Amino acid sequence: MFSKILIANRGEIALRIIRACKELGIRTVAVYSEIDRNSLHVRLADEAICIGQASSTSSYLNIPAIISAAEITDVEAIHPGYGFLAENPHFAEICESCKITFIGPTPENIRLMGDKMAARNSMHKAGLPIVPGSTSVIKNKEDALKIAKSIGYPVIIKAAAGGGGKGMRICHNDLTLISNLMTAQAEAEANFGNANVYIEKYIEKPRHIEIQIIADKFNHIVHLGERDCSIQRRHQKLLEESPSPVVDNKLRKRLGEAALRGARSVGYVNVGTIEFLLDSDNNFYFMEMNTRIQVEHPVTELVTGVDLIKEQIRVAAGEKLRLQQEHINIKGSAMECRINAEDFENNFMPSPGKIETLILPGGPKIRIDTHIYSGYEISPYYDSLVAKVISWGENRADAIKTMLRALSEFEISPIKTTIPFHLRLLSNPLFLKGDFSTHFVQEMLKEEQKGEDV
Ligand code: MV4
Secondary structure, eight states: OOSEEEEOOOHHHHHHHHHHHHHHTOEEEEEEEGGGTTOHHHHHSSEEEEEEOSSGGGTTTOHHHHHHHHHHHTOSEEEOOSSTTTTOHHHHHHHHHTTOEESSSOHHHHHHHHSHHHHHHHHHHTTOOBOSBOSSOOOSHHHHHHHHHHHOSSEEEEETTOBTTBTOEEEOSHHHHHHHHHHHHHHHHHHHSOOOEEEEEOOSSOEEEEEEEEEOTTSOEEEEEEEEEEEEETTEEEEEEESOTTOOHHHHHHHHHHHHHHHHHTTOOEEEEEEEEEOTTSOEEEEEEEOSOOTTHHHHHHHHOOOHHHHHHHHHTTOOOOOOGGGOOOOSEEEEEEEESEEGGGTTEEOOEEOOEEEOOOSTTEEEEEOOOTTOEEOTTSOOEEEEEEEEESSHHHHHHHHHHHHHHOEEESSOOSHHHHHHHTTOHHHHHTOOOTTHHHHHHHHHHHHHHO
8 A cells, every 4th residue: 555645636636535544544645736735635634735826827837837746756656636647648648757656547448538539439339339420530520410310300409629628519400510510610629739629419308327437456346336427517526426216227237238338448547537427318328437536426325335435445556356246235325416616696606715614514424625714715727516415314315405405504604605505406396306307407497597587
């Protein structure tokens, strides 16, 4: 096992990783930007090194500064958390060449999954179902029209280097297809430095279902069931839950086996998530693979009892995975509400600032992952996540009741948050029935807007 690791991240995930290290007997090195000097990850780590100014490019994305900090403190490994450098194949390579273990998959796997079209082709070859569409780059309008004719409208244009919903265009006919193609290519070039786009049949109102996997370096791999991440707004997830209200044991087995087949086919190691779209007939299609620990990993931890961060560190250190698929059972139901410093009443406008009052919920079946405290200043430089409230219940209805109880205890001021959104969501009859798609939030907010107009 490692004796010392560096955490190349900030916020709640840095704390989560430091806590796992403490329990594993691993010493920790925090890195921080000038503005994060008073952050909890700096206080809780054994050592802390300032790596630059507030802007992410000067600090948490500053590879030379982070590698220098790792060399000075003589760590054996770097945990990248999520975001920042977590899915940067170049960073993983540099760690490797400096003889520092990158706690994650290989640079080759990160690079493959970063190219969404290559990932799609690779998973198709492995036998996973993919949405009908193109198997190579769309070069011109003739290519586009030919594909659209063969699969039928609506279609969606996606950037090969995109992902997470960025750079997508939905087209309903030849005319919009041709005009969207040019802008999609230009946008892809501008945003990702890669103009390559591909086309898929557009699945209307799907659910976003993702399977958590973990693999060791000895070809042993297990899946830990699904998370339903359909509750999102503009590709930002707001609530995630496990199990999905629409996935039964039979479907879970099929999704899990598909995920394992895909991961095995590329020799994947460490934690990963295979995203699927599930259509209204319960057909599923491979979408993307995330090669990092995800924000929503706690819901899987609560229903499986597996500490994903500890397991991730253990397999990176070359330990054998002790989990066996037949011993992984989904117990009860868990959900996570993302509390962002955003003004729900004001179109989710960012609401940074100093926290004056803070009362965090607690009690049975509630877990809070957060880095904030009374007197902490939420900076506008980084993402707006301030806390994750995660509830567990014997069943979904109980997990919802406990979540409502917890959110009603949560006091934070003067900054505005997404708590009022969650209170509304958790009392919506369709949500309570489990009847929703990736369009649900948009539809719910539009419906409420209408009510206000009358
Ligand atoms: C799609 C789709 C419908 N049809 N692909 C968005 C994020 C990226 N992971 C893939 N995304 C989508 N791809 C086809 N062929 C709809 C979405 C989509 C979506 C997916 C998951 C979660 C939220 C979403 C919101 C809008 C669109």
